[in-house]
Amino acid sequence: TICDDQFDMKDAAVVCRMLGSKGNVHLATVEGVYGGGTGRIFYDELQCIGSESSLEQCTSDSFHDCTHTEDAGVVCDSDSVKFRLVGGSDANSGRIEVNLNGLWGTVCDDEFNTAGAKTVCKQLGLPFAHAYPFNFGPGSGSIWLDDVMCTGKEANILECNQTEIGNNDCDHSEDIGVVCTDTVPNLQVRLVGGGRNDEGRVEINTGTGWGTVCDDEWDSREATVVCNMLGFTGGIPRAVSNGFFGQGSGSILMDDVQCFGNETSLAACGFAGFGSHDCDHSEDAGVICHSENSQSLQIRLVGGNNAKEGRVELFFNNTWGTVCDDQFDDREAKVFCRMLGYNGSAVGLGNAHFGQGSGPIFLDDVSCTGNEDSITTCSFAGYGQSDCDHTEDASVICDAGHQNVSIRLVDGKVPNEGRLEVLYHGRWGTVCDDLFDTTNAKVVCRMLGLPTGNAEAVHGARFGSGSGTIWLDNVDCSGTENSIAECRHQVWGSNNCDHTEDVGVRCGSTIESPVRLAGGSTPYEGRLEIFHEGRWGTVCNNGFDATAAKIICNSIGYPSDTPSLMSASGFGTPPSTIWLDGVRCNGNETAIDVCTHNRFGLNSCTHDKDVAIMCRSHGIKCYHCDGLLDPQTCNEQVQCSAGEVCEEAAFIANGETRFSLTCQSKLVCDALQGNVIGRRSIAKRQGQTVQVKCCDTPLCNRNLIDKSSIHGGHGSHGHSTTGCQDDPKMDCNALDGINICANVQAAKIYCPLHCGLCTSP
Structure with a gap:
């Protein structure tokens, strides 16, 4: 069976495709919906893309931690699942119930809305134009569906996004029903x-x-x-x-x-x-429902040194209140200043720059273009709706004049690195490292006239904590700006940081970090790792694509036009550190360092998102001959598959040493060279000596075995199964464990040596 851990619709699609299903509904079931199976559990943590032709092409764990109560199942045909409405006042209303495997169950109301109601009514052939959800009381039995999210365009509720059948976090108090109607309800x-x-x-x-x-x-x-x-x-x-x-x-x-x-x-x-x-x-x-034309909106500035600056306050519903600084910047400040009769330049300030107000916070998430005549024509969260306190009160400076912004790098070991500081309104302050990335660092380096190649953002006050105002936070540059002041950012002085988050910048670095592909059976496949600050770490797959993979393959000496991105789960235990996230390359870079990425060590990933790459879609070439007296006479070559290496095997036939040369799975080679079938066991039972050696470079398998090292062989010709002298079970189990007989060439050589007792797949 298959364990239901990670089992979802993409995995179900592959199963249904293997079964010849032509339908467009492929649903996964979990927790033994169709009962528990018996025997082995072959797959756990199965992860398919959904386009594979066989489960063998998907990734999965080699071991499992499941029981048969977690056996996964699939629904390949939506017609096999029946629906009904129960408990309503007529046939057009009621609690939704679903029949699966002969058992009726219910649907949880999580995420269910009018679009879902319309879909259910439509599939039941009932009026649906103004269908809506309604609670008709609790049902019983299983809760089959949860988190059902429809668009209303689906023909069947099973086509909507949802969790796996049988997987829910509900009880029957959340059972949902529908009212099917073409008439808008009276309200x-x-x-x-x-x-x-x-x-x-x-x-x-x-x-x-x-x-x-x-x-x-x-x-x-x-x-x-x-x-x-x-x-x-x-x-x-x-x-x-x-x-x-x-x-x-x-x-x-x-x-x-x-x-x-x-x-x-x-x-x-x-x-x-x-x-x-x-x-x-x-x-x-x-x-x-009225506008400012019918009730004039009053505003004032409080706490400033003159009439043109201060904390913004509004008079509304007979009381004064403030404005939150979320998204507040110079554009919003310009609108407030215009309302007060000041048409010059304006500066928006946050973090209660002119002191904290009191009373309600009337506006939050205000977003203006800067051209509006009134703040009421800008978008905002809604009067009185905010997630702020008065430490976030917004302020403005009207008729501020042009403010030149200067920057410097402080406390670095060399002139092209250091803590970033900004001179604004005559005061030096720092920049918070939130969102600050390589693109922002390049803008800083350009402002300073330093090289922008390999510019790096350095987080966590690595160049020491600054002091004074933290002027900028959430800086977001496109990369084309000539000044950091031109980038998108929170209002000057508004932040949720302290000086332990002061950002630094390194400019003009020309050192490329070493990279490698680790854990693979060949040097051109494996988990991507990068060496930084004295240790190896992985790369998260957010943003990482085939363009970035080509740069990696080129940099390690295995250029490829069609590299493959893979799951890293099959490449062993990763190092603890995840170095890079958000890697985005344009294809012209020579190393991954030059691509845009988050600063080293800043990520939101776990190791299940580690990048792994296959630089080649096939393996190396090997010599391929069978039964030769002299392996040096073999000239025939064969293209191996990915994950295979070259093998040379020596065996005794009719008293003569013969050689077989071919491709072989690296897993099988490791087992054979490690004596899993063992020269001792074969020699003891059959009087033969078999030597197996493997290598992983092209055409390397013509002279691996020293012919003089082959001993024995007399008396082996014509040996039958009755002549076996010891219990073959252990050896055959070992062969079955590595599935050696699945390889025809290996089977021809090794299976006869085990008295015909090994099972072919």
Whole structure:
């Protein structure tokens, strides 16, 4: 059997292809859905791409830690799985139940929404245009499906993305049902708790009483639908969150509402299902249907040294509040300054540069182009919706004039390296290492007039911790900028760092780090490792592609136009360090160091994402002859497969020493040379001596064995199985373990020597 660890739809697709399935639904089942098997468990941690023609082409662990309760299964034909609706008021509604292997089970409501409801209704031949999820009470038995995510275009729910059948983290209180209908459900809406009738907390009534709406996914599109339902069409609808107009009570009737903005009712939008939510009333959603034209938005600057600078505050809902610095930069500052009548240059500052405010934080994630006349026409998270505190209050400096930005490298051992410091508004400060990579380092080196080749970002205050302001964070350059100030970054002075994260830069390095392919059976395949700071480490596969693989193959002397990327799981135990992540090459580089990548040691990977490469799609060439008296007379050559080496075998036939030359699996060669079948065992039973030697360079197998070292042989001709003198079981088990008889050439030589007792596959 196959263990269900890592078993998924890609693995199921390969199994179904091997079985001749032509369908487009290939589903994986886990945890012994079809019962436990018996005998050996052949595969564990099976990982297929999905396009393989056989499971033998997929990667897997050599050993397993499973029992037959974890046997995997597949569904290759969706028609074999039946669906029904149970517990509804009519045939068009009810709890979804699924019949698999003769057993009815349910569907968990995780991720299930109106798109999933439409798909179920469609496949059952029921009205589906305005189908929606609904809870019809708990079912029983197995929970077959979970995390079902449909687009609504699928013909069958089994075509939707989902976890493996039988794999869930639910109980029956989460069983989902559907109402199949072509009519938009009747839905009343009202606004509660506002200072006027066109603002307030959104409450809805489906006919069973009033309840609130959760603010998950709530934005201006949903606000537009609510305002239009109420007839407030003259303003600019705004979404508010986090119980901005007070917390409601009773049921939370809608969650995860997602509208386009042109619907006539919230019930026509996508949502999790009436009554299905993961919220409390602190997340009650609200709307403001009027614009600043009907209630002027007041702003002020507080805490500055003059009228043109300070902390930004807004007067809203009869109280003053602040703005969070998330995404806040000079463009947002320019809009605020324009609202105050200042049309010159503007600088945005974060981290409560002019002191912390108090009261509500009205705006967060503000994003402007810089050309707007009012901050209300920029995008933002929604009035009152933020994940900030007052240490993140945003500030501005209006009519700031042009600010020249200077940089320097400090405390390096040589002039082209050191801690990066920036001079801004007359003060030197540092740069946080968050997101700072090779591309950013090249911009810094260009500013300093230093070579940009092999520029490196050095994280973790390796050149010592600075002091004063941390001016920049989350710097993101494209690589073409002439100044770091032109790169995307958080507002000046806004960061979530301390000086232990001060970034440094090395410019103009010309040293290429050594690389190798480790753990493979040949020098041109294996796990990619790079030597840095005195130790070997691996490379994560994020961003790593065939272009990068070609550079590696060229650099180690095995150039290839078609290198293969492989799973590294079969190449032994990796070193503990993962050196590189996010490697992206354009193809012109001579070494991986020159490619764009995260700084050495910065990654979000585990070793299951280590890069492995096969530089050749085939192996070396070897001499290929059988039964020769003199191996030097062999001139025939054969192209070996990847993972094979050259072999020379000597054996006694009719009292004469004969030689066989061919390709052989490196695994088999290692076993034969290591006496797994053993010269002692064969000689003891049959009076013959067999020598096997292997080599891994092209055409190396004509003179590996010294003919004078072959002893014995008399009396062996015509020996039968009855003449075996010792128990052959151990030897045959050893041969079966390395599957030697699967290789025809090896079988011709070695299987007869074991009295015909070895099993051919």
